[in-house]
Amino acid sequence: MNVDLRSYLNKLREKGELLEIGEEINLRYEMTAIFREVSGEQGGPAILFKNIHSHPQKSVAGNLLASRRKMALALGCDVDELRDTYLKKRFNSFDPVLWEGPAPVQENVIDRKPDLLSLIPAPLFHQGDSGHYLTAGALISRDHLTGEQNIGIHRMQLLDKNLMTVFLSNPPLSEYHREAEREGRSLPVAVALGLHPAEMMAAAVPLKKGMKSKMHLAGGLAGRPLPLVKAKTVDILVPALAEIVLEGELLPNVRKPDGPFGESSGYYFHAESPVIEVKTVTFRNEPILSLIPPWGIDTETIISTFSGAELWQELSRLIPGVLDVAFLPGALTFQGVVKVAETLSMQEIRRLIHLALNLDQRLKHVIIVDEDVDIYNPREVLWALATRFQGSRDLVSLEGMKGYVIDPSTENGEGTKMGFDATARPEGPYSDRFRKVALPQEALLKAQAIIEKARHHH
Numbered sequence: 001m002n003v004d005l006r007s008y009l010n011k012l013r014e015k016g017e018l019l020e021i022g023e024e025i026n027l028r029y030e031m032t033a034i035f036r037e038v039s040g041e042q043g044g045p046a047i048l049f050k051n052i053h054s055h056p057q058k059s060v061a062g063n064l065l066a067s068r069r070k071m072a073l074a075l076g077c078d079v080d081e082l083r084d085t086y087l088k089k090r091f092n093s094f095d096p097v098l099w100e101g102p103a104p105v106q107e108n109v110i111d112r113k114p115d116l117l118s119l120i121p122a123p124l125f126h127q128g129d130s131g132h133y134l135t136a137g138a139l140i141s142r143d144h145l146t147g148e149q150n151i152g153i154h155r156m157q158l159l160d161k162n163l164m165t166v167f168l169s170n171p172p173l174s175e176y177h178r179e180a181e182r183e184g185r186s187l188p189v190a191v192a193l194g195l196h197p198a199e200m201m202a203a204a205v206p207l208k209k210g211m212k213s214k215m216h217l218a219g220g221l222a223g224r225p226l227p228l229v230k231a232k233t234v235d236i237l238v239p240a241l242a243e244i245v246l247e248g249e250l251l252p253n254v255r256k257p258d259g260p261f262g263e264s265s266g267y268y269f270h271a272e273s274p275v276i277e278v279k280t281v282t283f284r285n286e287p288i289l290s291l292i293p294p295w296g297i298d299t300e301t302i303i304s305t306f307s308g309a310e311l312w313q314e315l316s317r318l319i320p321g322v323l324d325v326a327f328l329p330g331a332l333t334f335q336g337v338v339k340v341a342e343t344l345s346m347q348e349i350r351r352l353i354h355l356a357l358n359l360d361q362r363l364k365h366v367i368i369v370d371e372d373v374d375i376y377n378p379r380e381v382l383w384a385l386a387t388r389f390q391g392s393r394d395l396v397s398l399e400g401m402k403g404y405v406i407d408p409s410t411e412n413g414e415g416t417k418m419g420f421d422a423t424a425r426p427e428g429p430y431s432d433r434f435r436k437v438a439l440p441q442e443a444l445l446k447a448q449a450i451i452e453k454a455r456h457h458h
C-alpha cells in the first residue's frame with residue numbers, strides 16, 4: 001500500500017481521530033472557525049472538508065498533526081518514543097527512489113496559464129488577511145552547484161491567475177534564490193501540496209550538518225524511501241504521491257506585498273515577498289489539499305517535536321540529569337519546560353537555564369521542573385510554577401538577548417529572556433513539604449478498564 005496523505009487519513013479514520021464534514025463549506029473564514037471550535041487544549045480531531053463551495057470533487061484536510069498522539073501515528077511510533085524516533089532518523093534515512101510508471105500526482109495536467117484561485121481551494125483564513133493562502137505548501141528546489149534538492153514549508157499567497165508570493169526567510173531555499181537573483185536568473189521550483197504529514201514535518205526541519213537532504217529525511221520519517229517523479233516542465237523531481245504539484249519559476253528581482261496575514265504567532269504579519277510564476281499544475285483525481293491552520297496546534301507540534309529533541313540532546317550532553325524538554329502551547333516554542341533529576345543542585349539548574357536560553361534563539365521563557373511533573377500537561381507545569389517557585393530566589397532574567405522577530409514585544413527581535421526554577425528545592429520533590437498527591441497504579445489501571453467498558457456500552 002502507498003504511504004501518502006490518503007493512507008494517513010485512513011489511519012486517522014480507524015482510530016476515530018478524523019472528523020469528516022459533508023456540509024458545504026465556504027472558503028471565507030469557515031474552515032478556520034471550525035478548526036478553532038474543535039481544537040481546545042488537546043488539539044481536537046483532524047478534519048476532512050468534503051464539500052467545498054465552487055470546488056467540486058476536491059477536499060481539504062487540516063489539523064493533521066494537532067496532537068502528540070497524531071504525530072506519533074504519522075511517524076509510526078508510540079507517543080513516548082517521539083523524541084528518540086526523530087533523533088534516530090535524523091541522519092539516518094532513505095535515499096529517494098524513482099516512481100515506476102505513471103505517477104498518481106500527474107493523473108491530471110494543466111499546462112496553459114493555470115488559474116490558481118479556481119484550481120486550488122485555498123481558504124481566506126482570518127479577518128484582515130490580504131488573500132487566499134497555502135499554509136502547507138512544500139517548496140522544492142535544487143542547489144545550483146551540487147544539484148541536491150531541498151524542500152521546505154513556506155507560506156504562499158495566491159495572486160491573480162498563475163502568480164503567487166512566497167515568504168522565503170529560512171535557508172537553504174532562500175539562499176538558492178539569492179544566488180539565482182544575483183545572477184539574474186529565475187529559479188525553477190515545484191510546490192508539493194497534500195503530502196504525508198511526516199513529510200511535512202521533514203520539510204520544516206532546519207537542514208543540519210550530517211543530514212543528506214530533507215528529501216532523505218522525508219522518506220525516513222514516513223518510513224519508506226520517498227518516491228519521486230520527474231516534473232512535467234521543470235528539472236525537478238517531485239513527490240509522486242503528493243495530491244497536487246505546482247511547477248514554475250521563482251522570478252528574479254520581483255517583490256509583491258505579502259500580507260497582512262494572520263500567522264502562527266497569533267499576529268498579523270506583513271512582508272514584501274518574491275513571486276513564483278506557475279507554469280503547470282498537476283494533480284491526482286479528486287485531489288485533497290492539506291493545510292495547517294495558522295496559530296493552530298500543528299505548527300507547535302511540528303516545531304516542538306524536532307526542537308525539543310535537539311535541545312534535549314544538547315542540554316543532556318552538557319548537564320547529566322536533564323531528562324526531557326517540552327513546550328507550552330500557545331506561542332510556538334517561546335516557552336519551554338525542562339524536566340530534571342532530583343540530583344541537580346540549584347547551581348546546576350542555574351547553569352542549565354543560562355545554557356538553554358542561549359542555545360535556542362526562539363526560547364524566551366524556560367521553566368525547570370522535577371521528575372514528578374508531567375511536562376506535556378500544561379496544568380501540571382503551571383501547578384509547579386505556582387507552588388514551587390519564589391521570584392526573589394528562583395528567577396533568572398537576562399536582558400538584551402537576541403530573541404525572535406515575530407514576537408511583537410521585542411524591539412527588532414531583541415528582548416529579555418527568563419528562567420524559572422520551579423523545582424522543589426532545597427528539599428526535593430519527594431520531601432514531605434513538596435509531596436504531590438498520588439494514587440496506586442492498580443487503581444488507575446482499573447479505572448481505565450472501567451471507563452473503556454462503559455464507553456463500549458454506549
Ligand SMILES: Cc1cc2nc3c(=O)[nH]c(=O)nc-3n(C[C@H](O)[C@H](O)[C@H](O)COP(=O)(O)O)c2cc1C
Nearest residue numbers: 151152153154155167168169170171172173204205
Ligand atoms: C507551519 C510552518 C510554516 C512555515 N512557514 C514558513 C514561511 O512562510 N517562510 C519560511 O521561510 N519558513 C517557514 N517555515 C519554516 C521553514 O519551513 C523551515 O525553516 C525550513 O527548514 C525551511 O527549509 P527550506 O529552506 O529547505 O525551504 C514554516 C514552518 C512551519 C512548520
